[in-house]
Amino acid sequence: MLTIYAPFNNKKSKAWEVFDGVQKSWPDTVNTLDNSVENEPVTNSMFWGFVNNNLDMIKKLEARKHQFWYTDTPYFGRFDNNNLKPDNHYWRICRNKIHASYIKGCKSDRFEKFGYKIKAPDFKGSYVLVCPSSNGINNYLDMPNWTNDTIEQIKRYTDRPIRLRHKPRGRGTSGPSEAKVPLSEDLKDAWCVVTSCSLVAVEAQCMGIPVICHEKSFAKEIAGQDLADIEDPFFVGAEEWLWSLAYQQFTPDEIANGKAVEIMLHTGVL
Numbered sequence: 019m020l021t022i023y024a025p026f027n028n029k030k031s032k033a034w035e036v037f038d039g040v041q042k043s044w045p046d047t048v049n050t051l052d053n054s055v056e057n058e059p060v061t062n063s064m065f066w067g068f069v070n071n072n073l074d075m076i077k078k079l080e081a082r083k084h085q086f087w088y089t090d091t092p093y094f095g096r097f098d099n100n101n102l103k104p105d106n107h108y109w110r111i112c113r114n115k116i117h118a119s120y121i122k123g124c125k126s127d128r129f130e131k132f133g134y135k136i137k138a139p140d141f142k143g144s145y146v147l148v149c150p151s152s153n154g155i156n157n158y159l160d161m162p163n164w165t166n167d168t169i170e171q172i173k174r175y176t177d178r179p180i181r182l183r184h185k186p187r188g189r190g191t192s193g194p195s196e197a198k199v200p201l202s203e204d205l206k207d208a209w210c211v212v213t214s215c216s217l218v219a220v221e222a223q224c225m226g227i228p229v230i231c232h233e234k235s236f237a238k239e240i241a242g243q244d245l246a247d248i249e250d251p252f253f254v255g256a257e258e259w260l261w262s263l264a265y266q267q268f269t270p271d272e273i274a275n276g277k278a279v280e281i282m283l284h285t286g287v288l
Contacts, residue, residue: 033066039273117236
């Protein structure tokens with residue numbers, strides 16, 4: 019049985035778009051509980067984001083080494099509330115992690131539809147771009163003071179200017195928008211990106227910019243983890259890693275009609 023922990027206190031949440039589809043297509047019997055009330059999860063649970071009691075329940079399941087599923091924003095093709103259709107936006111679905119694993123052998127087809135042009139690094143950037151993850155992610159990593167602590171560490175290893183880009187939030191997410199310019203503007207002259215677990219790592223990889231991340235980040239396969247290396251940052255071309263991410267996110271239509279389950283069975287995730 020799959021047990022979904024859903025936000026019954028917010029019927030307008032995007033979580034329901036995922037969960038309604040899962041209930042139509044998942045190969046197991048599906049039970050749905052209220053995550054604003056429940057706090058003792060069972061094995062084989064599914065969560066969307068860190069809303070209500072989700073964070074505490076996920077950490078309990080990790081400590082017990084019990085299976086769970088986590089759904090959240092995608093790596094490519096994020097939704098636009100002004101043009102929202104069941105086939106034009108995506109949600110990631112991950113097993114036993116809050117982010118995708120590196121699945122080798124994935125094809126490029128699902129990645130190519132997003133039109134990214136992958137650039138080679140030129141190592142000509144000037145500043146260090148610091149991109150904090152959400153407070154929820156940093157709390158999940160047990161690093162609530164990640165931003166300030168990280169900036170202090172960076173200063174020990176480089177005299178380069180540091181540019182701080184706060185996590186942007188707009189319609190469909192909580193909190194005010196804090197990003198002053200498009201991400202592409204902040205990235206175009208960056209020497210490297212430093213983040214705990216932000217999706218900015220994907221954009222940086224596509225633009226040929228080295229990334230330094232937390233050891234639990236989904237980007238650890240293609241990024242460095244040691245700030246002491248900031249003047250000689252690690253970079254590896256990883257097209258197959260990008261392809262793998264695209265194979266772990268799905269449209270609402272794909273979730274509802276069984277295509278997502280079919281892909282997860284094929285890749286070994288399910």
